């Protein structure tokens with residue numbers, strides 16, 4: 001098997017590399033010369049645990065290469081994946097598909113012999129059909145099938161998610177296309193991964209419905225956390241108590257400052273848009289979107305309240321800036337809502353994040369970036385934990401207390417025990433748990 005992977009962004013690079021690890025010959029194509037040159041020299045443009053090792057290993061084995069030349073990559077390929085970006089468009093959460101359609105036109109120009117063309121980027125329902133139309137219009141003679149094959153990778157755990165997925169979803173309508181896809185995913189048949197074949201539109205919708213459901217699940221437990229705070233219940237125990245019901249499940253019931261990242265915010269908005277445009281609005285998802293946005297801003301109020309109603313003239317130490325640990329991704333991170341509000345209320349902010357500070361510098365101004373967690377706390381009036389990086393889970397609390405000017409902690413990820421914090425003499429505020 002041989003494939004061409006268009007786009008060496010997060011999805012393209014991880015998927016291309018993992019397919020090569022499965023023994024497929026993969027050429028990853030991108031228009032960005034510097035990126036391709038870097039990848040050829042083993043420079044990985046994103047932070048993803050385990051990726052660099054796999055790229056180098058498979059490149060050295062000759063199964064993974066990087067190219068600027070789509071025509072050459074496509075010539076001998078059995079399948080061509082479109083994994084280019086789909087940024088949020090100018091209109092009401094609708095994804096901008098111009099890169100996908102441009103890729104379709106470029107593929108049409110180089111088609112020779114039967115090829116399967118697969119959309120791997122997250123694309124709204126109907127995109128695969130439009131890709132098919134674009135290629136057919138440009139090349140009425142061409143022999144091809146368009147397939148939808150959404151990815152379900154989590155940043156920070158992407159390699160494992162690709163190698164050991166809960167399921168693979170393939171929107172392929174012809175036997176020929178199904179056979180090519182089955183061959184590509186053959187290593188997963190050996191570990192009995194469920195592989196679901198559907199129509200194009202169904203596969204596209206599964207991706208959005210999955211992410212919207214997870215965003216809803218998180219928002220549900222976050223609202224329960226709000227209620228727990230009012231009635232003195234413990235959201236951890238509520239999550240466990242409901243999650244042990246197999247119909248609900250324990251995952252994605254961790255209350256926090258609201259979901260962020262490149263997927264949930266964008267995909268929930270795109271789904272809501274598609275649903276409205278098709279006259280079947282998903283009001284539950286619309287509620288989730290507005291609740292989550294308000295929640296992220298509301299976390300700043302929590303900090304202000306814990307500081308006695310004002311942060312004017314105070315120094316706030318922030319630990320964690322990325323939307324979750326094990327990534328340098330700052331997109332839609334709660335820190336981007338919380339920090340500017342605190343600054344507008346007169347606080348100065350010192351922050352530390354193990355991987356996210358370079359990105360954060362582009363997005364947040366007037367923040368003092370520190371070289372470590374303890375440096376950020378020096379002389380701070382309150383410590384706010386925004387992202388649950390492992391290195392924040394076992395801080396030396398005596399040292400923390402000696403560095404802070406007041407023993408105030410706001411833990412937005414519930415990584416410490418309220419009882420232990422009280423014993424250590426902190427005024428500790430977390431999410432949805434009794435003080």
Ligand code: UGA
Nearest residue numbers: 151152153154155218252253254256259260261263323324
């Ligand atoms: C998410 C999905 O989990 C993947 O299955 C999907 O493939 C991906 O989007 C995508 O569409 O590409 P990701 O955005 O990398 O993956 O991160 P998650 O681990 O799902 O976390 C998303 C956000 O939800 C984070 O801000 C996280 O802190 C938050 N979260 C997650 C919670 O607040 N509570 C939870 O219990 C779980």
